Amino acid sequence: MKHNLLQKVMFVSLSVMFIGISAGLSTGRQVSANSDNQADTKQTLKVLYKEKYYFDEKSFKLQFPNTEIQEVKWDGKSDIKGFIAEQSPDVIMLNTLEYKQLSKENQLTELGQLIKRDNYDTTTIYPGMLDALKMNGKLYGLSPTFNTESIFYNVDLFKKYNVPLPKDGMTWEELLKLSAKFPTSGNKDTRIWGLHYPLDNYTYLINDIATSEGLTRYNPNTLKVTINTAAWKKVYSMAITAIKSNSIEGSNTSGYTNDPFIMGRAAMTVSTSSMDTLRDVTADKAAIANYKPFTVKIAAGPADPKDRKITRNIHLPSIMAIPASSANKDIAWDFIKFYNGADFAKSRSDQPLGYSLTRMDYSKEYKGLSLEAFYKLKPNLESPPYLNPMGIPFNNSQYSIILQSEVKQVISNKKTLDKALASIETQVQKSLDDAVKKEKAKK
Incomplete structure (x- = not known):
């Protein structure tokens, strides 16, 4: 647990994680209930992501050899709705705040009907995770992994x-x-x-x-x-x-x-x-x-x-969702089922690298140590750690410098906590105002 290296460790861990999946997965084909033999039809699936570490198309193609993955990289800064409209991806990988915003704006495909249609088993997914991902009672995405405190x-x-x-x-x-x-x-x-x-x-x-x-x-x-x-x-x-x-x-x-x-x-x-x-x-x-x-x-x-x-201290690095505009919803759903399924969980159960699996089928213990605690509390995604709402250029580094300086003065009795908080708020407000003005000037 080294906070200043946490994000880098997450990315490297996930890269190793997905590269190692291929050998452990079944090579049997999986298709949706009404996919019209799509496994035998050459097709392209466009997948939007910010970090390539969140999936490895080689493992997916073991079961869907006729599906070509076309990668669409998003910089995480430009308007995601405009980017989706321009690129027309079939699967998008989102953080919690992006997922919440797009689902509330009816930009995503509701998965409940697909789950019901295919009798997709969700009973072994982390209790509370499905509820936490529901927006107004509807489920728009699934996350194969999570990181909890x-x-x-x-x-x-x-x-x-x-x-x-x-x-x-x-x-x-x-x-x-x-x-x-x-x-x-x-x-x-x-x-x-x-x-x-x-x-x-x-x-x-x-x-x-x-x-x-x-x-x-x-x-x-x-x-x-x-x-x-x-x-x-x-x-x-x-x-x-x-x-x-x-x-x-x-x-x-x-x-x-x-x-x-x-x-x-x-x-x-x-x-x-x-x-x-x-x-x-x-x-x-x-x-x-x-x-x-x-x-x-x-x-x-x-x-x-x-x-x-x-x-509330829970991080979902890559919620998989289908844009409402996707023309390939069935194969996109197969992609999501694959990475959120029991076979995926089994292939990863003995290699803890960075994240816990939302599928609990093979996550009962590790080297004799029970993993029950990772799944006991219900996730609340209202204020996820590490994230700023879309479009808000909050300067986390500047905030950290300000906080560190003021708290040091309180600890050394050079300043009262009340004065320190007032100073932090004033300085952070200026930092935020300056960042907003800078963003507006670019447009």
């Missing part, structure tokens, strides 16, 4: 220090208080920590907590920054108190020996890339000096404090 914990340390074990559905506030129950004395390189979470940039923790509570940094309709509020003040206060408690180990360096949780010196780690952390904690570490095995378990969370059965 989870709480990994060292059972042995909790027992040693007589601290209650983490539970499913705990909030960030509860986790930070739990972390503070562990001793804070000793050398920083050898002592025990309550939590391992990167603090080289305070934006990570503050945004993580805010996302779990459904807070947004600005109103996308009015383009007014909304940071100087009571709700945001609570988040900042919570994070700053935790940082000052000296119970969080905040390094953000690579390598098992540099990871206090892996080395058994941190009681918990809250991972924004659960499958990568799963791979790390279960990897063979026999060659690592001074490594001592410990019992690892996973709890579902952090949860939304308003509803502990919900998680």
Whole structure:
């Protein structure tokens, strides 16, 4: 879980993931119920994507050898509706906000009828995912993978220090208080920590907590920054108190020996890339000096404090959908069924690289560690992490610099939190206003 490398890791992981699918999949042909023997007819399927890593046409062509994939790359910046109208793709791969906007504007094909027509089994898909993807009761897309946040914990340390074990559905506030129950004395390189979470940039923790509570940094309709509020003040206060408690180990360096949780010196780690952390904690570490095995378990969370059965810290990298204008809906649907099916899940079940699978058929456990926690909480996609609404040029890097500077002053008692929040809001508002003016000037 290295936040500044997270997106790059996701892309590389997915590239390896899809390249490795071909050998494991059945070569039997799959066609839709009324496809009129389309598997025997030469045809072209246009697939729009932002990152090529999200699919590998070679594996699809094992079952549909007469279908030629024509790739259509979108830069992610130009107007997607105009781009779709110009390019006429048959399948489009969207992030959560793009998916929500296009489905609400009737730009996508409703999949419910196709699912019913083909008796397509959705019973083993992550509970709550289908509901989360429904817009006004209708389903317009499916996502074969997702990335969720989870709480990994060292059972042995909790027992040693007589601290209650983490539970499913705990909030960030509860986790930070739990972390503070562990001793804070000793050398920083050898002592025990309550939590391992990167603090080289305070934006990570503050945004993580805010996302779990459904807070947004600005109103996308009015383009007014909304940071100087009571709700945001609570988040900042919570994070700053935790940082000052000296119970969080905040390094953000690579390598098992540099990871206090892996080395058994941190009681918990809250991972924004659960499958990568799963791979790390279960990897063979026999060659690592001074490594001592410990019992690892996973709890579902952090949860939304308003509803502990919900998680907002979930990322869907590529929701597959069919434009309403597609002339090849049947083969487009075959494409979506293929990548969201049980065969795909089976081929990927023993290679955790970057993302969890929405199909749970073969995702019960990994190397003896239960994966149940990844699927326990219901996804809420209202305010997805890492994303800005379409057409809004919010400068995340500038926001991070401003936040980091102001929080440092609060931690060092050079500025009150109230003054810092007012300053953050003013500076971020100017950054957003400048970015909007710059965009308008281009048009």
